[in-house]
Amino acid sequence: MTNQIRRVVIVGGTHGNELTGIYLIKKFERMPKLIKRFTFESCTLLANPKASEIGRRYVDTDLNRCFQRSFLDNSSLSSYEAQRAKAIYLTFGTGGNLEADLVVDLHTTTSNMRLTIILASKHPFYLWLAAYLTYINSNVKVFYSPQKTLENPYLDSICKFGCTIEVGAVAQGVLDATLFQQTEELVHTILDYVEAYNQGTPPRVKDTLTIYQDIRTIDYPRNEVGEIQAMIHPRLQFRDYEALHPGEPLFLTFDGEEIVYEGDSTVYPVFINEAAYYEKGIAMCITQQFQEILSF
Amino acid sequence: MTNQIRRVVIVGGTHGNELTGIYLIKKFERMPKLIKRFTFESCTLLANPKASEIGRRYVDTDLNRCFQRSFLDNSSLSSYEAQRAKAIYLTFGTGGNLEADLVVDLHTTTSNMRLTIILASKHPFYLWLAAYLTYINSNVKVFYSPQKTLENPYLDSICKFGCTIEVGAVAQGVLDATLFQQTEELVHTILDYVEAYNQGTPPRVKDTLTIYQDIRTIDYPRNEVGEIQAMIHPRLQFRDYEALHPGEPLFLTFDGEEIVYEGDSTVYPVFINEAAYYEKGIAMCITQQFQEILSF
Numbered sequence: 224m225t226n227q228i229r230r231v232v233i234v235g236g237t238h239g240n241e242l243t244g245i246y247l248i249k250k251f252e253r254m255p256k257l258i259k260r261f262t263f264e265s266c267t268l269l270a271n272p273k274a275s276e277i278g279r280r281y282v283d284t285d286l287n288r289c290f291q292r293s294f295l296d297n298s299s300l301s302s303y304e305a306q307r308a309k310a311i312y313l314t315f316g317t318g319g320n321l322e323a324d325l326v327v328d329l330h331t332t333t334s335n336m337r338l339t340i341i342l343a344s345k346h347p348f349y350l351w352l353a354a355y356l357t358y359i360n361s362n363v364k365v366f367y368s369p370q371k372t373l374e375n376p377y378l379d380s381i382c383k384f385g386c387t388i389e390v391g392a393v394a395q396g397v398l399d400a401t402l403f404q405q406t407e408e409l410v411h412t413i414l415d416y417v418e419a420y421n422q423g424t425p426p427r428v429k430d431t432l433t434i435y436q437d438i439r440t441i442d443y444p445r446n447e448v449g450e451i452q453a454m455i456h457p458r459l460q461f462r463d464y465e466a467l468h469p470g471e472p473l474f475l476t477f478d479g480e481e482i483v484y485e486g487d488s489t490v491y492p493v494f495i496n497e498a499a500y501y502e503k504g505i506a507m508c509i510t511q512q513f514q515e516i517l518s519f
Numbered sequence: 520m521t522n523q524i525r526r527v528v529i530v531g532g533t534h535g536n537e538l539t540g541i542y543l544i545k546k547f548e549r550m551p552k553l554i555k556r557f558t559f560e561s562c563t564l565l566a567n568p569k570a571s572e573i574g575r576r577y578v579d580t581d582l583n584r585c586f587q588r589s590f591l592d593n594s595s596l597s598s599y600e601a602q603r604a605k606a607i608y609l610t611f612g613t614g615g616n617l618e619a620d621l622v623v624d625l626h627t628t629t630s631n632m633r634l635t636i637i638l639a640s641k642h643p644f645y646l647w648l649a650a651y652l653t654y655i656n657s658n659v660k661v662f663y664s665p666q667k668t669l670e671n672p673y674l675d676s677i678c679k680f681g682c683t684i685e686v687g688a689v690a691q692g693v694l695d696a697t698l699f700q701q702t703e704e705l706v707h708t709i710l711d712y713v714e715a716y717n718q719g720t721p722p723r724v725k726d727t728l729t730i731y732q733d734i735r736t737i738d739y740p741r742n743e744v745g746e747i748q749a750m751i752h753p754r755l756q757f758r759d760y761e762a763l764h765p766g767e768p769l770f771l772t773f774d775g776e777e778i779v780y781e782g783d784s785t786v787y788p789v790f791i792n793e794a795a796y797y798e799k800g801i802a803m804c805i806t807q808q809f810q811e812i813l814s815f
Contacts, residue, residue: 249746250773278798279575333690394629394690396794400750400771450545454696475696477546498692502574 228384228417232266232315232323233258233410237287237330237378238499239274240395243403244329247410260414262421266321270311270328270378273303278396280499287328290381291374308378316381325384327413328377329406332391333498335461338363338409341387343370343377348384350432350517351425352416358428359412362405364464366493366510368437392461395498430517435464435491435510442504444474444482453482455496455506463493474506524680524713528562528611528619529554529706533583533626533674534795535570536691539699540625543706556710558717562617566607566624566674569599574692576795583624586677587670604674612677621680623709624673625702628687629794631757634659634705637683639666639673644680646728646813647721648712654724655708658701660760662789662806664733688757691794726813731760731787731806738800740770740778749778751792751802759789770802 235244258265283302315323379385443451453474474482492507531540554561579598611619675681739747749770770778788803
């Protein structure tokens, strides 16, 4: 069967200060039976060991922005992460010596993203998988972020199928036991789904799926030298995936002034106040909510 | 009056990823009127500008462990933070050219410490100040950590009086608007107290004060190479300052086993799951609760 998933690679520590994935990978490497299924091989990968060792997001640059194919082909890039990206691609990427069919990249976030699965496409494989995950656990949310650039920079793009899991809210450098257990459960549910998919009996449990589609990002208000001038408004903090209506507060300046959302329709912000996005110029991502109809 | 407080220095950014203090200092520097009082001078200090710029706790070493007098006198120490400590001491420390009488060092923590004031001594000045702060805001907690070593390594030890403020829970690298505003309020209350103290009319509003006295620290269970083997138990997470009884859970191993507290009396853990303390071998600090009777 050419459509089968023959190898799944579960990835942790793409960012070295996101401990849940790192310690889950260590657990799976200690107890490989946990991720073993009959119809495919499960591999594990600690993606950025140096960053994990020093407990930082990255050493030289964000590994999860290094997977553009032109970067991978560029032998002059010498950052630690560029080299890691190349090694990972040559191992698990398309044509690699342990080519995977599915990558599951485990992340955490300081935003209240619950158990988010990020999809870059609406391929039926993803939609049915996401529908099953939300059916098993109502805490699972589906963030659809269509590929914006010609070349995808994310680790989960290295092979045929890939998804990123974002779990939070949890501080960088911290293990939250509840979220650790929920992430592990989610990985098992994904592996079970793949097993059923390979056996030709993927569970089809819903006919609609709520999807939050990435529209654009909003940066913090900044001054002429780039310093932020306001904070996420207390009424928005931890309110990821909740409706934001025009005129409702987005930011609070350090002097206590409110800055409101000036759009003309209701939106659903996510990745609100993610620590790693201050340097990327992102205070939140704005999404629209859709009901995707699944066709059998 | 020799007992007067003539200069107060408000410090932020001792740790470069604790944004509340950094942005409060920037605000005060932009609007110095806010911290101006009649009977003393208020100064501000961004303690570790290089670490603040890169958003990390420190560049070479933890600045808030560099203020032992023997370190300050040791001209061979060349780390960035050792040099900063020396410069700060020579400016605001005892005998310095802008010698302060009170240091207020603003920190944040991933633990649920609310608005904690840390005291290294039970000098009446501190006890009355702490009593006033808890009276104004019941969210203020008093952590008494008697000096354990001959030489105090903390920044707040550089002059006659000093205290450290720990506000949380907030992730590293994140601004929480509510906690920002609460921290600013707390600074104003401290300055108002000092003003009344200098005028000979310090408010005496209570005759007892609840104090949590540092007894010892507990590390994570670790294996022979130092890797942690368990997480803070979900029932303990964010429960700083709450009673922990013998037999109640402390940790959860990655395999789901509970590890319980085996002490013989009720204690009150604080600094539970502080991100920066993983590398220091501290999962939490154990305190005992006391009612301190204040004498008029």
